[in-house]
Amino acid sequence: MGDATIPGAAVAIERTGAGARVVLSGDLSLVGVETIFTRLGEITGPGPIVVDGTGVSAFDTSGAWAIATLRRRLAAEGVEVRIEGLAPARAGLLETVEKSLPPDPVAPPATNGLIRWLEAFGTDVVTAWSTFTELLGLFGAVIVRVGEAFIHPSRLRFTSIVFHMQSAGLAAVPIASLMAFLIGVVLAYMGAVQLRQFGAEIFVVDLIAIAVLRELGILLTAIIVAGRSASAFTASIGSMKMREEIDAMRTLGLDPIRILVVPRVLALLIVLPLLGVVADLTGLLGGGVMAWLTLGVSPEMFIERLSDNIPVEHYLVGLIKAPFFALVIGLIGCHHGLKVEGNAESLGSLTSSSVVLAIFMVIVLDAIFAIFFATVGL
Amino acid sequence: MRAERPGGAARAEPPAPREAIIEVRGLVNRFGSQVVHNGLDLDVYRGEVLGIVGGSGSGKSVLMRSIVGLNRPTAGSIKVLGVDVLNATEPEIEAVSRRWGVLFQHAALFSSLTVQQNVEAPLREVMHVVAPLRKALARLKISMAGLPPDACGKYPSELSGGMQKRAGLARALALDPAIVFLDEPTAGLDPIGADAFDQLIRELRGSLGLTVFMVTHDLDTLHAVCDRIAVLAHRKVIATGTMADMLKVRDPWVQEYFHGPRARAAMADG
Numbered sequence: 103m104g105d106a107t108i109p110g111a112a113v114a115i116e117r118t119g120a121g122a123r124v125v126l127s128g129d130l131s132l133v134g135v136e137t138i139f140t141r142l143g144e145i146t147g148p149g150p151i152v153v154d155g156t157g158v159s160a161f162d163t164s165g166a167w168a169i170a171t172l173r174r175r176l177a178a179e180g181v182e183v184r185i186e187g188l189a190p191a192r193a194g195l196l197e198t199v200e201k202s203l204p205p206d207p208v209a210p211p212a213t214n215g216l217i218r219w220l221e222a223f224g225t226d227v228v229t230a231w232s233t234f235t236e237l238l239g240l241f242g243a244v245i246v247r248v249g250e251a252f253i254h255p256s257r258l259r260f261t262s263i264v265f266h267m268q269s270a271g272l273a274a275v276p277i278a279s280l281m282a283f284l285i286g287v288v289l290a291y292m293g294a295v296q297l298r299q300f301g302a303e304i305f306v307v308d309l310i311a312i313a314v315l316r317e318l319g320i321l322l323t324a325i326i327v328a329g330r331s332a333s334a335f336t337a338s339i340g341s342m343k344m345r346e347e348i349d350a351m352r353t354l355g356l357d358p359i360r361i362l363v364v365p366r367v368l369a370l371l372i373v374l375p376l377l378g379v380v381a382d383l384t385g386l387l388g389g390g391v392m393a394w395l396t397l398g399v400s401p402e403m404f405i406e407r408l409s410d411n412i413p414v415e416h417y418l419v420g421l422i423k424a425p426f427f428a429l430v431i432g433l434i435g436c437h438h439g440l441k442v443e444g445n446a447e448s449l450g451s452l453t454s455s456s457v458v459l460a461i462f463m464v465i466v467l468d469a470i471f472a473i474f475f476a477t478v479g480l
Numbered sequence: 481m482r483a484e485r486p487g488g489a490a491r492a493e494p495p496a497p498r499e500a501i502i503e504v505r506g507l508v509n510r511f512g513s514q515v516v517h518n519g520l521d522l523d524v525y526r527g528e529v530l531g532i533v534g535g536s537g538s539g540k541s542v543l544m545r546s547i548v549g550l551n552r553p554t555a556g557s558i559k560v561l562g563v564d565v566l567n568a569t570e571p572e573i574e575a576v577s578r579r580w581g582v583l584f585q586h587a588a589l590f591s592s593l594t595v596q597q598n599v600e601a602p603l604r605e606v607m608h609v610v611a612p613l614r615k616a617l618a619r620l621k622i623s624m625a626g627l628p629p630d631a632c633g634k635y636p637s638e639l640s641g642g643m644q645k646r647a648g649l650a651r652a653l654a655l656d657p658a659i660v661f662l663d664e665p666t667a668g669l670d671p672i673g674a675d676a677f678d679q680l681i682r683e684l685r686g687s688l689g690l691t692v693f694m695v696t697h698d699l700d701t702l703h704a705v706c707d708r709i710a711v712l713a714h715r716k717v718i719a720t721g722t723m724a725d726m727l728k729v730r731d732p733w734v735q736e737y738f739h740g741p742r743a744r745a746a747m748a749d750g
Contacts, residue, residue, distance in 0.1 A: 131656065132603075132607055132609065132617075132655065132656060133607070135613065136609055136610060136613055139612075139613055162656040162688075163617070163620065163621070163624070163653075163656050163688065164613075164617055164656065167616065167617060167620050171616070191689065194686070194687055195687050195688065195689075197687075198624070198683070198687035198688075199620065199624070199687075202620070202623040202624045202626075203620060203623065204619045204620065204622070204623040204629045205629060207615075207619065207629070207632075443637060444591065444635075444636075444637025444638075445591030445592050445635060445636070445637050446591045446592055447591065447592030
């Protein structure tokens, strides 16, 4: 018992015969209540308990909350609490607060860590499976729309397709070609160091050509496009979803898949192979320049070796993958956009997960293609 | 419909010493060539509910945003609780901004936080209140704003428009402000919800001793809760006074606003 000598608010508890007298003083607003509310929690019966608020200088809902919870807790124990010395306005506030004091929250039952982990893991598995089936569903829906477009070409939105070809394709040409050029340079440089040991410098042309044409040109282009366009698709469709624009479309009888998804997917299907060609060319250029500078392989030698020794299959094997990558990137970007819910958090997390999933799926597809082409002997 | 109105008598004659809690003098707001306010004067007195009306584009929201520091006026002076908010130091502004709460038109709840976390946010980030007290006070404010306890764990997108406004009000009241700014609090609510919100504002004003600065178009709200009305037109406050005073103002816009069929209906109910 005794005074709590903390600046702000103070509680003094005086035991009087049967009950107790709780004298509150000082600043009983948010700042002061923080200093005394644990102390008020220690007050117990037997009652009756009188709370004296004569010396209270400031009083707001926090102060009223402190008294109201004290009174409710003690009332549950059968102890009567009387309030004295509160100005009428403050007593009124206390009454309002007591009226709307919410019931104590029920703590959720404790679960152990293993169960929580299993639950989270199960949720992830189910989510992954449903994402997969939804993607297949979206793919089917896009095929249906494209099929319709063969019968009614006017249903294709050419303006929209061209717009997305520009933003996803043409605008990506500088970054895709720079990247391919540098990859060519790296391959030539690394190849030169190794091949010079055997006096087999000329094979650097084969190395660059096969690596760039077959794998790296198109794979890295697809990864860059996945980073640029999957996120852009998710963000733009997602923010439309957030502001109920997609719902508005549906009520107007407009089909969001035909209007939003099909143009994006088709645009990517057209531009990704073209970007792949650009990347192949600049990759060879980068390799050629580096081979000339470090190994003295002249451009004429490079081109001659290229046309004599590298069959065109390498180029075709690389390029045939492009439409598949485009499809995966476009579908994932649009699908994640359509999954966005009403809050900013979900837009952010779905945008980042669409990029990650698109890149991941591009690499998985590439691995599958590598096994396939090795099996059929190409 | 809005038959009983406790405190109706008090509204007729506002508290005797009229202490101006907000003083706006010579406010000028110009955006490019568009002049929104030109020499606007306005006083808001302690403990009153002031309703701001005006046509679309008359600068009601800009006025509110200027007072709470979201928009820097071109010229003029604004004093809130005795602090010249346009020339005050950072700590002074912080101190005074703790004493007002703002309910935006679309509630502006943080969409990635639950209702309870929204209300806790100012308690946590501004006042650094310890967790158990913070949670309890947040739940109290949510309950005082008339939301059921199970709303605490919900996200704003899971709430109806009226409940979002209530949650926004709970957040505005989190720090026990002296002044509450309400931007179109009943817009988009059904009449029953709007009535309930009016009543909530009236009750909270009474028990928390709030001063309320309310931008509204809702004639029912103006009639039911506002002590005074200020009319914004011609880039100025052209009239202030009670609902009865408004009926005598000669300005054509004011005449049309307060003598239109909707106004008559709102008044007939009272």
